[in-house]
Amino acid sequence: QKEVEQNSGPLSVPEGAIASLNCTYSDRGSQSFFWYRQYSGKSPELIMFIYSNGDKEDGRFTAQLNKASQYVSLLIRDSQPSDSATYLCAVPSYAGNNRKLIWGLGTSLAVNP
């Protein structure tokens, strides 16, 4: 059973701090990794994806991928109250003959003013 693990939180950080969210996955063959943000009562929306080992930066967001250790993390710099949401990690994985997205439970982030 392919799995994606995330700490459910809640993770609480003060405004302006760096929020660090982690995700580990079990399928060594996975090649791409997605971070989605889901506000309460809303649907998930993509904020970052990463394919290569190392860091990928987009504004205040940085995704870090380490395939050898099978983890991918998301750093949010200068955290804002509007960043308060659940962050979902998703990893494509083969199940039988088809590829499917395996989702983590999500980490709840609260940014306190």
Next chain:
Amino acid sequence: ETGVTQTPRHLVMGMTNKKSLKCEQHLGHNAMYWYKQSAKKPLELMFVYSLEERVENNSVPSRFSPECPNSSHLFLHLHTLQPEDSALYLCASSQDGQMNTEAFFGQGTRLTVV
């Protein structure tokens, strides 16, 4: 209209009812998905359609019946549901069904089975 639209947003149904959820995407995508989101559980993929052909049925009970008449529309027909089927049902679309591109989600249908 843009993006992925789901109707209805909320649905309450009895265990003997028959209802349908509707999803429409205006993004020109070739793949559409039904997901179930329950509290304390990861998103569960239910069905995948690629170019109107079902390519994934993730061991979903037969009381859930999908229909994809064309690449822009997806339905989920519901009958004789159980209370444990109460959840948020999310439709999504992506450029293809290979899971390497962004999935765009609709706002979901909050289903309550009584």
